[in-house]
Amino acid sequence: MMYTTEVQKHLEVEVREKNPNLYRGFHLPPSKCFAYRGFEHEDGWFQLIQEASNKIEGIIKTMPKKERREHYAMHVVSKNGCLRVYMSLINAEIESVLSDLVTFSLHTCEICGGKGERTNNITRCEEHKDAGNRKFN
Numbered sequence: 001m002m003y004t005t006e007v008q009k010h011l012e013v014e015v016r017e018k019n020p021n022l023y024r025g026f027h028l029p030p031s032k033c034f035a036y037r038g039f040e041h042e043d044g045w046f047q048l049i050q051e052a053s054n055k056i057e058g059i060i061k062t063m064p065k066k067e068r069r070e071h072y073a074m075h076v077v078s079k080n081g082c083l084r085v086y087m088s089l090i091n092a093e094i095e096s097v098l099s100d101l102v103t104f105s106l107h108t109c110e111i112c113g114g115k116g117e118r119t120n121n122i123t124r125c126e127e128h129k130d131a132g133n134r135k136f137n
């Protein structure tokens, strides 16, 4: 199976544009933020990252302006079969959204978004469990 990175980039840009506060770090130099690497996960998790991003953006928007600028995503990455977002700064509300994101991703195939299960640190459905891995960098 071949993966195209074009689909992923298009979805990534959409998520980032809809959540400008959360993804403000994407404009920072590599020395300050891992975000320049882009989202490092398969397409099946885009709905999850979209929903979590919308929730976190909503939380950030309720903060006072100065505080708002301090909360942004440093890295969006697939790690040990779950989807993680590392933040520059975190509060209990954001932490709860990110903890749900981890839980949801552990039951969602990273390739197709269908029901998945984690085996050997990757989360896939029955159909994709033997598909190859994409290298992001």
Ligand SMILES: [Zn+2]
Binding pocket: 109, 110, 111, 112, 113, 114, 124, 125, 126, 127, 128
């Ligand atoms: Zn699948």
